[in-house]
Amino acid sequence: MKEKLKAIRQEAIAKIEEAKDLEALNEIKVSVLGKKGALTQVLKSMKDVAPEERPRVGQMVNDTRTAIEEQLEKVQKEIAKRLREEKMKKEVIDVTLPGKRHMKGHRHPNQIALEDLERVFIGMGYEIVEGPEVEYDHYNFELLNIPANHPAKDEQDTFYITKDILLRTQTSPVQARVMETGRMPIRIIAPGRVFRSDEVDATHSPSFHQVEGLVVDKNITFADLKGTLEQFAREFFGPETKIKLRPHHFPFTEPSAEVDVSCFKCGGKGCRMCKGSGWIEILGCGMVHPKVLKDCGIDPEEYSGFAFGIGLERVALLKYEIDDMRLLYENDMRFLRQF
Amino acid sequence: MNTPMSWLKVYVPDLNVAVEDFVDAITLSGSHVESVEKKDKNLxxxxxxxxxxxxxxxxxxxxxxxxxxxxxxxxxxxxxxxxxxxxxxxxxxxxxxxxxxxxxxxxxxxxxxxxxxxxxxxxxxxxxxxxxxxxxxxxxxxxxxxxxxxxxxxxxxxxxxxxxxxxxxLGLHDAVVEYEITSNRVDCFSMIGMAREAAATYGLPFCPPIVPDTVKGGAVEQYASVEVEAADLCPRYCARVVKNLKIGPSPKWMRERLAAQGIRSINNLVDITNYVMEEYGQPMHAFDLDRVAGHKIVVKRAKDGDKFITLDGQERTLDSDVLMICDGEKEIGIAGIMGGENSMVTDQISTLLFEAACFDGTNIRLSSKRIGLRTDASSKFEKGLDPNLALEAINRACQLIEELDCGEVVEGVIDIYPNPVEPWTLPFEPEKMNRLLGMDIPENQMLDFFGRLGLTYEKEKNQLTVPTYRQDLHCMADLAEEVARLYGYDKLPSTLPCGEATVGKKSFAMRVEDVARDVCENNGFSGGMTYSFESPKVFDKLLIPADSKLRNAIVIANPLGEDFSIMRTISLNGMITSLATNYNRRNKNARLYEIGNIYLPKALPLTELPEERKMLTLGMYGTGDFFTMKGVLEELFRALGLYQRFTYRPDGGYPFLHPGRQAAIMNGKEEIGYIGQLHPEVVDNYDMKGEIYVAVIDLPKLTALATFDRKYEGIAKFPASTRDLSMVMDKTIFVGQIEEIIKKHGGKLLESYQLFDVYEGEQVEAGKKSVAYTMTFRAKDRNLEANEVNKITEAIIEALKKLGVELRA
The missing domain is CATH 2.40.50.140 (Nucleic acid-binding proteins)
Structure with a gap:
């Protein structure tokens, strides 16, 4: 009996070792462990074994079965592994082929510049607000200390609808509208479309965008304006950016300044973009004129504020090195695709 | 404004700086330098x-x-x-x-x-x-x-x-500096004004010419008289007389200074007028007194339609808002703009009447524009000159006449100046200025700055007296700017506003716009930008009927041209035009979107502001069809918490869309937008071919419905039960109608329904189509019984049958 089991075991293990595939392995399994298998036959002949011998023989049969099963599993794993590897070898792909992309659309460069700008100011606690594009003369000019007959009111600059209603020439009327509400403190950014009677060419458009900023509170200073714009310039144009304030004149701010930033292309060394000066003019700003505060119902003795206005197209054209403003309004896919 | 450095140094003798240094310094003190022309460049x-x-x-x-x-x-x-x-x-x-x-x-x-x-x-x-x-x-x-x-x-x-x-x-070691002078600094449009700025910038002595005064009236009154009828347009008129004129060349120093300024020397008399205009910024005019009828000057308005020949030989048409200089009989010059041919000074002149006047700046500006004649003189006057300049300038001219020995100046001046402008005072408030600037500039330094600018300080009254040439200084903030610019904007500290914290944010409507942009771009649409104004021809191009309300557009009174003359009432034209641009440039596919306003007047002509509505407009051609476009909208609605909220009503009645391929997008009875294929005639009108799809959504309406609130509904624990519906129906029945019925009868247990097949063709009868849906039913709290589902399905089938739908096995 013992020899028989040993023989079964040896034969089975030898066959298993030789098996080349899973089918062969299965055949061995059936021929040894199956209902009619060799081992099963041995079990059937247990009745011929003396009763006292039975536990020992039973144990031997079980050992044999376990050994064969273990061997089966081991070889089966090996074969599976080999087969998987063979399969994978056939599955090699050319990984340098292009990826399959879902074609997304593109943001308009003006909009990207605006969102970059808004993000900086939202981070500094500014609320984004909007105002009407068709506006009263009262808000566009009068409340901003630009009285009747001011040269800026000339027909050549402003599109009029009626004597009192016009297409806003600047986003500054939003300042007046926000101040009029009397809610303090004010920290706003007002982006939007403005209109001036300029013929279309590479640097002019009768319709363009401005971004207005306004802060009104107690103890707001000119130094605060400078600090705010410095922070903005660093966030927007890069951490190394410097700014330069030059005295200027706007009717609705006093003191007023024009602001240059160090050229973001050459870093201030002088290049074609900055016309060799190292500086690029980007915005106008100043302390809100006390008359404007007063006319909007704010006591200039108690409150002060600053305002600034940025030409969005100008910034976008510079930032993306676009050489013709007309491209912004043509919507040619070959242009838009680049942003 | 241009100044040669050499001329500035006449008034600021200690100004010994390199021109590069000067340019930086004067720009930082407020006179922005636009260019520098070095006369010795490359020599x-x-x-x-x-x-x-x-x-x-x-x-x-x-x-x-x-x-x-x-x-x-x-x-x-x-x-x-x-x-x-x-x-x-x-x-x-x-x-x-x-x-x-x-x-x-x-x-x-x-x-x-x-x-x-x-x-x-x-x-x-x-x-x-x-x-x-x-x-x-x-x-x-x-x-x-x-x-x-x-x-x-x-x-x-x-x-x-x-x-x-x-x-x-040769005097060529010189540089001419060109400045951009802002409109408030009229005084800087002169050598003396710029020299004062240069001296103030560097804190150097300022030495303007010392001009002898003369008596008011006096001998001059025996030679000429002046009458100002239109005092509102002529605040001041000064006249002096020079006799025994000797016309000849002017001296070298004067020729050189004028030359450096780009002014050609003519003769001593013309050169002196030009010189004084450059020096003081005060234009002057010279009349040949012998040609002035009655030796009398009258300043009055012209009559509408008057014709006048200016000294350039051109005939000009005048109106009653144009101010004229007349003699006893006739008009002899357009005030502040140009003299007349009839009083022109010739070499034969022996007695001269000098005019130095102050005319209303606005009137000169508007007159010069209406007449179509802008001169050196008018461009100075239109800025609004200080009336006190006139007398000083005329006396300076007479001083030069004498110094250059070019005639005998008659004593006295005729000076019509009914309301003299006096210097005004402002309180000296150093703390307030420092508080506004965020600085700590000492009082005495501030007073030094003001002194440099010609303001005087009275300690007892603690007030500053502002000279009349500084018409721009009227309040503390104005004075603070003077302090800041002379102190140096570059030396200002940088601080951030302190005080109550504020929340940075965008409005809900802006968030909706951002989502719309994202959805459009995720579906291949790129952001476009088009004009708000367009041509009134747009309505015909879009086949909009003559009586449509859309034609009530706001008209711009002074447009750039007809093509930019009305404010759009419909957002499509810009979009279609952009698609056409792409089409004509042979771009195979174009997908664009724009968020922009339309302008709807409440009444015309406008008495109040119009309604501005933001529209989301999509347009595309090339790959994709109606349902591609519709899919984008459905994605957008889902992103705004409005999944399956809207219905699509066929034939929305849009004349510019294909009648069989258009839908109004409905929120119940409210229309929130439309979608469709462009009408082939419209496509023709824009010089394109093929199928072009557009969609327009009214963003305010969408914003009112949108929500970003989401609630977790749990993941279904109980199994769903599905039923398929396979139907044959007339082509004229829309699946929307089927869905209405499924929704209506599906009740709470209907979880979803999905169209999985639409077929028209050989397998079905002509004029019919087959449509198949899967409906999914589920209860949240239990297993559904087959009976429940069957009952619902039968109700749906019954209702469908009434619509004329045949069920297929």
């Missing part, structure tokens, strides 16, 4: 040479060989082709290795000049070049003594010596 190694000997060239008839004394031990030899030089002449001579600015033809100057090297001309050595004035970058306009063609020869009385710097001898 190197140029000295005065004295021609000692001229000999014929051995091999060339047109060349001569000169020995030139350049102040060195021995003369140098120069070969020249110029015919105008003779022995003993003193000429500008550029030495070997030097540079000149340009060619002798006076053409455009090369950026880096022209290098001069020794060489041989027809075999004879030449060690330099004698220069024409054009080669020095200048012209005969400014150096009238230069020959028309040939070498510049220093005049005999110039006193120059061989070897001396010829550029200096």
């Amino acid at each position: 190197e190694k140029i000295v005065v040479g004295k021609i000692l000997k001229i000999e014929a060239h051995p091999d060339a008839d047109k060349l001569v060989v000169c020995q030139v004394d350049i102040g060195a031990e021995s003369p140098i030899q120069i070969v020249t082709g110029a015919a105008n030089v003779k022995e003993g002449d003193l000429v500008p001579t550029v030495l070997d290795g030097g540079k000149v600015a340009g060619g002798h033809d006076g053409g455009p100057l090369p950026e880096n000049g022209i290098k001069i090297k020794k060489g041989k001309l027809r075999g004879v050595e030449s060690f330099g070049m004698m220069c024409a004035i054009e080669e020095l970058g200048s012209s005969r306009d400014l150096y009238p003594e230069a020959p028309e063609d040939g070498i510049y020869v220093f005049p005999k009385d110039s006193g120059v010596q061989p070897g001396q710097d010829a550029v200096e001898a």
